[in-house]
Amino acid sequence: MSLDEGSAPSNFIRHIIDDDIAANKHSGKVATRFPPEPNGYLHIGHAKSIVLNFGIAEDYKGTCNLRFDDTNPEKEDVDFVHAIQDDVRWLGFDWDDCLFYASDYFQKLYDFAVELIKSGKAYVCDLSAEETREYRGTLTEPGRPSPYRDRSVDENLDLFERMKNGEYEDGARVLRAKIDMASPNMNMRDPTLYRIRHGVIHHQTGAEWRIYPMYDYTHPISDALEGITHSLCTLEFADHRPLYDWVLDNISIDCHPQQIEFSRLNLQYTVMSKRKLTQLVQENYVDGWDDPRMPTIAGLRRRGFTPWSIREFCHRIGISKVDNSVEMGMLEATIREDLNTSAPRRMGVLNPLKLVIENYPEGQVEDLNSPNHPQDESFGKRTIPFSREVYIDREDFREQANNKFKRLVLGKEVRLRSGYVIRCDEVIKDDRGEIIELRCVYDPDTLGKNPEGRKVKGVIHWVSVAHAVEAEVRLYDRLFNHPTPDDGKDGVDYKERINPESLVVLSKCMLEPTLADAQPGERFQFEREGYFCRDTGFTDRLVFNRTVTLRDSWAKVEAQGA
Ligand code: ATP
Ligand code: MG
Numbered sequence: 001m002s003l004d005e006g007s008a009p010s011n012f013i014r015h016i017i018d019d020d021i022a023a024n025k026h027s028g029k030v031a032t033r034f035p036p037e038p039n040g041y042l043h044i045g046h047a048k049s050i051v052l053n054f055g056i057a058e059d060y061k062g063t064c065n066l067r068f069d070d071t072n073p074e075k076e077d078v079d080f081v082h083a084i085q086d087d088v089r090w091l092g093f094d095w096d097d098c099l100f101y102a103s104d105y106f107q108k109l110y111d112f113a114v115e116l117i118k119s120g121k122a123y124v125c126d127l128s129a130e131e132t133r134e135y136r137g138t139l140t141e142p143g144r145p146s147p148y149r150d151r152s153v154d155e156n157l158d159l160f161e162r163m164k165n166g167e168y169e170d171g172a173r174v175l176r177a178k179i180d181m182a183s184p185n186m187n188m189r190d191p192t193l194y195r196i197r198h199g200v201i202h203h204q205t206g207a208e209w210r211i212y213p214m215y216d217y218t219h220p221i222s223d224a225l226e227g228i229t230h231s232l233c234t235l236e237f238a239d240h241r242p243l244y245d246w247v248l249d250n251i252s253i254d255c256h257p258q259q260i261e262f263s264r265l266n267l268q269y270t271v272m273s274k275r276k277l278t279q280l281v282q283e284n285y286v287d288g289w290d291d292p293r294m295p296t297i298a299g300l301r302r303r304g305f306t307p308w309s310i311r312e313f314c315h316r317i318g319i320s321k322v323d324n325s326v327e328m329g330m331l332e333a334t335i336r337e338d339l340n341t342s343a344p345r346r347m348g349v350l351n352p353l354k355l356v357i358e359n360y361p362e363g364q365v366e367d368l369n370s371p372n373h374p375q376d377e378s379f380g381k382r383t384i385p386f387s388r389e390v391y392i393d394r395e396d397f398r399e400q401a402n403n404k405f406k407r408l409v410l411g412k413e414v415r416l417r418s419g420y421v422i423r424c425d426e427v428i429k430d431d432r433g434e435i436i437e438l439r440c441v442y443d444p445d446t447l448g449k450n451p452e453g454r455k456v457k458g459v460i461h462w463v464s465v466a467h468a469v470e471a472e473v474r475l476y477d478r479l480f481n482h483p484t485p486d487d488g489k490d491g492v493d494y495k496e497r498i499n500p501e502s503l504v505v506l507s508k509c510m511l512e513p514t515l516a517d518a519q520p521g522e523r524f525q526f527e528r529e530g531y532f533c534r535d536t537g538f539t540d541r542l543v544f545n546r547t548v549t550l551r552d553s554w555a556k557v558e559a560q561g562a
Helices: 012-022 044-059 078-090 102-118 129-136 153-164 215-225 235-249 274-282 297-303 307-317 328-342 513-517 554-559
Strands: 031-034 063-068 099-101 122-125 174-177 192-196 211-213 230-234 258-262 265-267 324-326 352-357 366-371 381-386 389-393 413-416 421-429 435-443 469-476 503-511 523-526 530-534 543-548
Touching: 012 044, 012 230, 012 258, 031 044, 031 230, 044 063, 044 230, 044 265, 044 297, 044 307, 063 078, 063 102, 078 297, 099 102, 102 122, 102 153, 102 174, 102 192, 102 211, 102 215, 122 153, 153 192, 174 235, 215 230, 215 235, 230 235, 235 258, 297 543, 307 328, 324 328, 328 523, 328 530, 328 543, 328 554, 352 421, 352 503, 381 513, 469 513, 503 513
Parallel strands: 031 063, 063 099, 230 258, 265 324, 352 435, 469 543
Antiparallel strands: 122 174, 174 192, 192 211, 352 389, 366 381, 413 421, 421 435, 469 503, 523 530, 530 543
């Protein structure tokens, strides 16, 4: 049994595309792109953009390019280039042969800049960064023209070429667009198009360039060179759209993609800015980009999320222009839904307590049958060895409890899942009063049937002591204990809001023997405990990661306003 691939719900962007197709704009073609900067791993916010862009290409029989927006070599790395490709592919999308780099266009971008200089629309400016800021004005005051604004075309061409040849130091000069220093839109006040960067080695172009184009200049031209029809980006670029259009209107290029903005995904109980995620990694708050607590695709994958659950989540949150913050519970509900239908059931005792069945023959082992899925027979059955000594979870036993506690209580009965009904007669404690063993009896006439004349409601999971495999189980929880960790309110830094219980490592867990063969990445429901997957990182020992609990335990916390 598997869940259907939900089709993407329509949204305002798809409506625009429908209208464009109806009007035969772009000859009815649809071409999108996903343009990550390779300066970090992709996160769940990027997934929203990936599902949108690749999803549109799929549904409209168009194309979606994967384009690395690599104009900041200092912060970028080829490892990120590879990780991003792995993640997009893992999510289930394919760019065929449409893999590009903005750096592929460095020469063309340079040639277009020369064209802008020749037509008097760009100039070399010698103001320092600080002076440039002063001259730019404020939201309420217009800027002042740079004293270098009226340099001759010849002087500009000469200086720009010498910038390219590496004759000046970083920051000595920039190339700026000549637009409007009084524009109410700050982005139009003669924005920088090129800056000098000496001695950096670009991961694609090496030491070839000493000037690098700015994003706002590079992006529209890359889009146009690739014949993109709809350039989808997040809302903060709305104010940059006039510049996007200005660039394309002022160079000789016959393609003019339409930029359309949508709201970015904000997810509660986590942070999404790459700068902050980088900090978490570099300052060792987490164990790398693929730490299962990270909102990265690699982290979610290692945690046990499925590609379906992430795509489905992205469909459910929808696309709009309204800024919002999505509840973490929604992402967790999606993976729970997926694993409920797709994950086979197993038994694993996380906090083992030994239980001896005194009337069960020593040395005897029985193979009990247990369904791999309670609602889906196609999962088949497995055998689980049963013997005189089993482990149960400490949480499942109390010396005294009222009727609400449907587990094992001293003097009372409970059923061992897929096995017999047992009764606990004696509790053995150590010197400090801690329970170390339970003494029980079993009713041999209760396998697969109810006991005569009495009702036993509780069912608990167990593992035979002699057959158990020992494993480490990592209980992952939300990385932050605040819904909006980086809201900056009360002057609290987001790092102070890290949930100290976001990782609890249990080292001596006892699992049923079939789990010894679990493959890295394989997912299971540990009955009554949650969904787990075998970790892909540790190869020296058996480690399982908790993907998600069976129920949303945070909902209660949130309802109490904690
Ligand atoms: P950050 O600001 O955290 O560094 P970014 O937007 O600069 O992120 P890019 O690698 O440039 O990261 O993003 C690639 C694409 O993914 C862009 O089109 C961007 O708009 C989109 N994207 C990034 N974050 C989100 C998000 N939270 N929700 C939706 N789309 C996003
Ligand atoms: Mg960006």
